[in-house]
Amino acid sequence: MPPKAKAAGKGRAPAKRKLAEEFPPGEVLTDTGKKAWKLGAPIGQGGFGLIYLGDENSAKPVGSDARYVIKVEPSDNGPLFSELKFYMRAAKPELIQNWIKSHKLKNLGVPKYWGSGLHEKEGKRYRFMVIDRLGTDLQKKFEECGKTFPRKLVLQLGLRLLDILEYIHDHEYVHADIKASNLMLSHSDPNQVYLVDYGLAYRYSPDGVHKEYKEDPKRCHDGTIEFTSIDAHKGASPCRRSDLEILCYCMVQWLCGRLPWEDKLQDPLYVRDSKMRCQENISQFMTKCFSSQDKPGEKGFMEELKSLGYQDKPPYEKLRSILQAGLKTIQARDDGKMEFTPVNAAVSLPAQVSTQIPLLHQAQHWLLYVIIPPICSPQWASHGDHEVAIVKMEAKMERGPGR
Structure with missing residues (x-):
């Protein structure tokens, strides 16, 4: 019998933990620096703790416009302690x-x-x-958009996440649980996106010494099953390439609506093996994701990730330039505006078709223009082959799948 999948987003967790009791608004907490903070109304629950609006202590009650949130949980629980270590080492304002x-x-x-x-x-x-304090999460936006994001938005999110990942990697950590529900918009500026929930964050390089690759059966499948990396499926500690692999899965899902292994998420061995087959046969992965025999671009991008060793530093600038070039090819630019609009092509078609053809078209277009030119075959652009491939692909799109 295959092992049971972990609940989405909760990752590794002991079976029994105490739940935090709710404090009344106005409760004052004093931090290790002797600064007093006042709790406002509870606004959510994370793991086994509660999340409150909060502000610096004063005679005024904490209002709905509070700038901070305060996470509270019983001291003998683990998640907040693990997350706190990351924040103290890598997220100080200075x-x-x-x-x-x-x-x-x-x-x-x-x-x-x-x-x-x-x-x-x-x-x-x-x-x-x-x-x-932050605003709404991207999972809600994803669902509001019919579970597909516009190409421009996917590229912008990729750029923002590369900035974030480069920073946390430089500070010796990997996140290991990137997904839409762990991405939140700023409370004051909806055009800014933040990566949250560092409960699974791992210090892969303490004091600059990278951890060795070692598989631990007790740690197999840590993370959110549909996105977690092959390293994590095998029980190895996450590394920088793991974060990039997770980012790749997220971007594919945001563009196409789903990943090919989402039909069997309760079977982590199936999910692991599907991802390994994807890495071994990227063309087959393309067919499952995009229902098309024409799939050169994503293959090139996946090969780029596949080439990274466990301890290799990712080529952040190269990956960033690929996404920036992609914006140019769709006649867009990184203007800093996050536009969460449904893909128009899917609106007027029958339900059975609209979940396949429009998503397929935008996926093929995105892959052709964004991924393949910079990294798979750079010589195409100068010799005209890329343009020929695009013309053939767009003609196929007009005819429809299988014609």
Whole structure:
């Protein structure tokens, strides 16, 4: 009997943990730096803790316009403690601001860490952490858009995530659980996206020394099953290439609506083997994703990821330039505006068709123009073969699948 899949987004977790009790608004918590914070209304639950609106302590109650959220959970629970280690090492405001300045970025989608500590009440101890308040998550946006994002948006999200991943990788961590529900828009600016939930974040290179590749059967399939990396499926600790592999799966899903192994997520061995077959036979993966025999572009992109070794540093700038070139080919630019609009082509077609043909068309177009020219066959653009391939592909699109 195959092992049971882990619940989406929860990853590795002991079977029994205490749930946090709800505190009344106005409860004051004091962090390790002796700064006092006041709790507002609870706005959500994460794992085994509660999330409250929060602000610096004052005579005023915490309003709905609060700038911070405060995560609280029983002190002997593990998730917040694990996440806290990442925030304390890599998300202090000065670190993020220095990176933004040195890399000439407008923003970096890592929530800032403002404080943490322990709080006692009625003989019980609680751990808390204060971070930036954020808005809605991308999973809700994805569903509102009919479970497909426009090409421009997919490219922009890819660019933002490359910025984020380069930063956290440079600070010795990998995220290991990238997905739409862990991406949130800024509360004050809906054009800024943040990567959240570092409960599975792993310090892959403590003090600059990369961890060795080692498979542990007890850690097999950690993460969110449909997106988790092959390394994680095998029980190896995540590394930088793992994050990029997860990002690739996310982008394919955002563009096409689903991944080919989503029909059997309760069978992690099937999902693992499907991803391994995808890596071994990328053309077959293309057929399953896009229902087309013409699939050169994504193959080139997957080969680029496949070439990375466990300890290799990813070519962030090269990957970034690929996405930027993709924006140009669809006559768009990274204007900083996140436009969450349904794909128009899917609206007027019958339901049975609209989930296949329009998504197929945009996927083929995106792959041809974005991925293959920069990395699979750079000489195409100068010799005309790429343009010929595009003409043939677009003619096939007009005829429809299988014609």
